[in-house]
Amino acid sequence: MNTRAPTVKLLVLVWAALLVLLFVTWGVAELDLGRWGIVAAMTIAVVKMLLVVLIFMHVRYSSSLTWVFAMAGMFWFSIMIALTMSDYLTRSGAFW
Amino acid sequence: MPEATSTFAEQFEDARQQHEAVTLGMWLFLATEVLFFGGLFLAYVVYRHAYSTAFAAGSAHTDLFYGTLNTAILLTSSLTMALAVHAAQENRPRSITRWLLLTLALALGFLVVKGFEYHKDFVDRLVIGLNFNPTLPAHAELFFWLYWAMTGLHAVHVIIGIGVLGCVALLVRRKSHAPANTIEVAGLYWHFVDLVWIFLYPLLYLIDRHS
Numbered sequence: 001m002n003t004r005a006p007t008v009k010l011l012v013l014v015w016a017a018l019l020v021l022l023f024v025t026w027g028v029a030e031l032d033l034g035r036w037g038i039v040a041a042m043t044i045a046v047v048k049m050l051l052v053v054l055i056f057m058h059v060r061y062s063s064s065l066t067w068v069f070a071m072a073g074m075f076w077f078s079i080m081i082a083l084t085m086s087d088y089l090t091r092s093g094a095f096w
Numbered sequence: 097m098p099e100a101t102s103t104f105a106e107q108f109e110d111a112r113q114q115h116e117a118v119t120l121g122m123w124l125f126l127a128t129e130v131l132f133f134g135g136l137f138l139a140y141v142v143y144r145h146a147y148s149t150a151f152a153a154g155s156a157h158t159d160l161f162y163g164t165l166n167t168a169i170l171l172t173s174s175l176t177m178a179l180a181v182h183a184a185q186e187n188r189p190r191s192i193t194r195w196l197l198l199t200l201a202l203a204l205g206f207l208v209v210k211g212f213e214y215h216k217d218f219v220d221r222l223v224i225g226l227n228f229n230p231t232l233p234a235h236a237e238l239f240f241w242l243y244w245a246m247t248g249l250h251a252v253h254v255i256i257g258i259g260v261l262g263c264v265a266l267l268v269r270r271k272s273h274a275p276a277n278t279i280e281v282a283g284l285y286w287h288f289v290d291l292v293w294i295f296l297y298p299l300l301y302l303i304d305r306h307s
Contacts, residue, residue: 005185006178015175019168026164029302037306041298048171048294056178057287058280063116069123073130080131080138088145 004061014055021048103275115277122281126288133292136246140299143242147235152304154232154239157222162213163301166206167293173202174290177261177283184279189268192279196265199286203258210251243300250296253289260285 006014025044033040054060059070108114144151180195221229224240264282 005182008179008182011175011178011182015171018171018174022164022167022171025298025302026160029160029298029305032306038303041302045295045298049291052174052287052291052294056174057284058181062119065116066119066123069120069127073127076127077130077134077137080134081141084138084142085145088142 005058006055006061010055014051018048018051118277118281119284122284126284129288133246133249136242136249137295137299140242140246143235143238144303147233147238148304150233150235151239154236154243155301155303155305157220157232157236158243158301159213159216160301160305162209162216163297166209166213167297169202169206169209170290170293173199173206174287176202177286181276181280181283184276187276189271192268193265196261196268196279200258200261200265203254203261206254207251207258210247246296246300250289250292253292257286257289 021044025041028040028044029037031037053070057070059067062070104111104114108117176195176199180192180199183191183195217223218227221227222240222243224237224244228237228240260282264279267278
C-alpha cells in the first residue's frame with residue numbers, strides 16, 4: 001500500500017509556508033510594480049499550487065501514472081490558453 | 097505504516113491496486129474540473145488583455161480584506177483535511193472525525209465570509225444586471241460578470257464539498273464504512289477547491305489593483 005506519506009510536521013510546515021506566501025502576495029499587491037505585478041502574483045500562486053498538489057494531495061508520494069493524470073488537466077489547459085492567445089496577442093489591427 | 101483497511105473489492109488484485117485505481121479515478125475527474133473552470137479562466141485572460149484599464153478599475157472595487165481572509169480560511173481547511181487523511185491512514189477514527197468537523201467548520205466559515213462580501217458588493221452597486229454602478233468603465237461590467245461567475249461556481253464547489261465531507265464524517269461516526277481511500281479521495285476534491293481559489297484570489301483581487 002501507500003506506505004510513504006507526509007508527516008504531521010511536514011503538513012504543518014507546508015500550511016505555514018502557504019500562509020507566508022499569502023501575506024507576501026498581499027504585500028506585493030500593495031506596491032505598484034507595473035507589468036511585473038501580474039508576474040509576481042502568478043508566480044506565487046503557482047508555488048502555492050505546487051505545495052498543495054505535491055504534499056497535501058500526495059502526488060510527490062504517488063506513482064508516475066498518478067503524476068501523469070495530475071498533470072494532464074493543466075497540460076491541456078495550457079494548450080487552450082497558448083493557442084487562443086497566439087491569436088489575440090498577434091493581431092495588428094483594432095479588433096475590439 | 098499499517099494500512100487501515102486490509103479488505104478490498106473483488107475486482108482488484110490487492111489493496112494497493114484498489115488504492116491506485118481510486119486515486120487515478122479522482123485525478124481524472126479533477127482534470128475535467130480543470131477544463132470546466134478553464135473556460136472561465138480563458139475568458140478572463142482574453143478580456144483582461146483586451147480591456148486592461150477597465151479590468152484594473154474592476155479589481156480596485158473587489159474587497160481585499162474579505163478575499164484575503166477567505167484565502168487564509170481555505171488554506172487552513174486544506175491543512176485540517178490533510179490531517180484527517182493522515183489520521184485515516186493511521187486508522188484513528190476519533191481523530192478523523194475531529195479533523196473532518198474542523199474542515200467542515202472552516203468551509204462554512206468561508207461561505208459566511210462570502211455572504212458578507214456579496215452583501216457589500218450589493219451595497220457598493222457591483223451586481224451586474226441589477227444595480228451596476230454606471231460611473232464605472234463600460235467593460236468593468238465584464239470583469240464583474242467574470243467575478244460573479246467564477247466566485248459563484250467556486251462557491252457551488254464549496255457547498256458540494258461540504259456535502260461530501262459531511263457524508264464522510266457521518267460514515268466514520270457510524271463506523272459502518274469509511275476506509276482510508278474514501279477519505280483520501282474526498283480530500284483530493286477538497287484540495288482542488290482550495291487550488292481554484294489560490295488562482296481566483298490574485299486574478300480577481302490583486303492584479304493591477306494600484307495601476
